Structure formats: C-alpha cells, structure tokens
Amino acid sequence: MTTRPGESVRAAAETADDAPGKPGADTASVVRAYGRMAPVYDFMFGRVLEPGRQRMCQAVRALNLASILEVGVGTGLALGGYPPSARVVGVDVSEQMLARARQRAALWPERDIAMHRIDAEHMPFADHSFDCVTLPYVLSVTPRPARLVQEVRRVCQPGGHILLLNHFSGSRFWWSLERLVKPAAEQVGFRSDFKFADHVLAWDWQVLDVQPVNLFGLSKLVHLRN
Ligand SMILES: C[S@@+](CC[C@H](N)C(=O)[O-])C[C@H]1O[C@@H](n2cnc3c(N)ncnc32)[C@H](O)[C@@H]1O
Numbered sequence: 001m002t003t004r005p006g007e008s009v010r011a012a013a014e015t016a017d018d019a020p021g022k023p024g025a026d027t028a029s030v031v032r033a034y035g036r037m038a039p040v041y042d043f044m045f046g047r048v049l050e051p052g053r054q055r056m057c058q059a060v061r062a063l064n065l066a067s068i069l070e071v072g073v074g075t076g077l078a079l080g081g082y083p084p085s086a087r088v089v090g091v092d093v094s095e096q097m098l099a100r101a102r103q104r105a106a107l108w109p110e111r112d113i114a115m116h117r118i119d120a121e122h123m124p125f126a127d128h129s130f131d132c133v134t135l136p137y138v139l140s141v142t143p144r145p146a147r148l149v150q151e152v153r154r155v156c157q158p159g160g161h162i163l164l165l166n167h168f169s170g171s172r173f174w175w176s177l178e179r180l181v182k183p184a185a186e187q188v189g190f191r192s193d194f195k196f197a198d199h200v201l202a203w204d205w206q207v208l209d210v211q212p213v214n215l216f217g218l219s220k221l222v223h224l225r226n
Contacts, residue, residue: 026143027119031093034074038096041075045137050077052165052213053136055221057081059209063161065131071120071152072138076101084111089130091118121147125155132156136165137219140194149203153226162205162224165213168196196220 037044060068061083068082073090074097082088090105090113092098098115105113118124121144133156135148142148156162200207206225213221 027093027121030141030143034092034094035096038075038094038100041097042077042100046077049137049214049219051215052219052221053078054081055211055213056134056136056163056165059163059221059223060132060134060161063132065161067130067132069125069130069133069155071133071135071148072141073098073101073115074136076104076115078134078136079104079113080107084108087112088114090115091120091123093117093119121151123151123155127154128157128160129155130157130160132161132163134163134165136163139164139166139199145199149199153203153205156226158226160226162226164200164222164224165219166199166222167194167219168199169193200224 034041057078058081061081064083065086067087068089070078070082070088070090073079073092074094076090079088079090079101088111090098090101092101092115095117098117102115105111105115120138121142133152135152139145139148152162200222207222208225209221209223211221213219
C-alpha cells in the first residue's frame with residue numbers, strides 16, 4: 001500500500017477526532033453554544049480577532065479569484081473584506097449566527113453573496129466547486145477537524161487556495177495562559193490544546209505562508225495550496 005506524505009500523522013488526527021469526551025464533541029453542542037453567543041459575539045470577538053480577519057481578506061484580495069467559500073461564517077464579520085466581484089458562499093451550523101451574517105450581507109445588495117445553514121463536515125457542494133476556501137476561527141471549534149479539512153479539500157479546486165485562521169497551542173508562555181482560559185474556552189468549543197503539527201503539518205497540502213496575527217501573535221494565518 002502506498003502512503004501519501006503526512007498520511008500516518010493525518011490518520012492519527014482522524015483517530016483523535018473520534019476520541020470521546022472532548023470539548024465540543026458533537027455538533028448539537030456547537031449549535032447551542034453559538035445560538036447563545038450570537039447576540040454578543042461581535043462585542044466579544046469582533047475587535048479582538050479583527051486583525052487576523054483583515055490579514056486573511058487582504059491575502060484573498062491579492063489572489064483575485066472568482067469564487068470563495070467561507071466556512072464558519074458566523075455573523076459575517078469578514079464579508080466586507082472579500083473582493084466585491086467574487087461569488088461568496090458562507091456556511092455555518094448556527095442559524096442565529098447566520099441571521100446576523102445575512103443582515104450584514106444585505107449591506108451589499110449588488111454583490112453575489114449566499115448564506116447556507118450547513119454542517120461543513122458534510123457539505124452538499126460538488127467536488128472542486130470553489131477557487132478559495134477560508135476558515136476563520138472555525139477549525140478548533142468544529143467537532144471533527146480532520147473531517148472538516150477533508151471536506152474543505154474536496155470542495156476546493158486542486159491547486160486552489162485555503163486560508164486558515166486559528167490559534168494553535170505551543171510556547172511555554174501560551175501553555176500557562178491556555179491552562180488558565182481552558183474551562184471558559186471550552187464552553188464555546190475552542191480547544192485550548194490544538195497543535196499546528198496535528199492540524200496543519202499532518203496534511204499533504206502545500207504550506208505557502210504562515211503569519212502570526214492578533215494580540216501577541218496568538219493566532220496564525222496559514223496560506224495553503226490544495
Ligand atoms: C469562533 S466562530 C467564528 C466566526 C467567524 N468566522 C469570525 O471570524 O468571527 C466559529 C463559527 O463556526 C461555526 N461552526 C462550528 N463548527 C461548524 C461546522 N462543522 N460547520 C459549519 N459551521 C461551524 C460556529 O457556529 C461559529 O459560528
């Protein structure tokens with residue numbers, strides 16, 4: 001049997017996806033958590049995570065591609081940064097978050113923006129439907145990150161672009177902070193222990209660029225070629 005680069009690590013990540021008792025281990029709890037969070041989400045996570053969103057959108061604009069899928073679109077905070085000429089599709093599991101994204105999208109009636117309530121671990125889109133897929137702050141929230149990555153890679157063009165924005169666990173300094181915020185973070189499905197090696201390097205996509213973003217470089221913007 002032939003194995004692709006990163007295959008064994010990726011298999012380990014997929015096995016970890018099935019581990020019982022993890023935070024946010026089912027979609028229903030993500031839906032509940034973000035249903036409760038929707039009215040205050042922009043206030044709590046709007047500004048603090050905005051530098052990362054802006055850098056992500058800047059990178060997307062530079063690519064000048066025709067179609068963009070945003071996974072975990074939330075309240076639509078990144079929508080204004082995408083190229084106005086692109087077809088944009090936003091998906092999210094939370095209807096309450098999406099309702100706000102729809103209101104935001106209505107600010108640009110001339111643009112081609114669609115919103116769907118979809119679990120991105122099982123998307124109804126055909127293979128290779130999008131030139132670019134963005135994942136702002138969703139990979140560590142979804143119950144099965146490896147399953148989500150598989151779906152994202154399936155619907156993205158081969159050679160297409162994937163922009164991933166997330167925090168990753170790592171340095172000693174962040175290790176202490178992560179332990180402190182762990183209980184609160186897990187309430188909204190954020191995993192405090194989320195390794196770059198397991199969730200980025202494990203896959204055989206091409207890592208084009210990695211930039212630290214947000215306060216103290218807490219998050220990373222990762223530009224990948226499918
Ligand atoms: C931390 S919020 C990020 C929202 C937005 N992208 C931003 O930049 O603020 C994570 C979002 O991902 C959504 N989400 C989590 N798992 C998902 C899945 N499997 N499919 C679709 N949406 C998901 C949640 O409902 C929530 O709206």
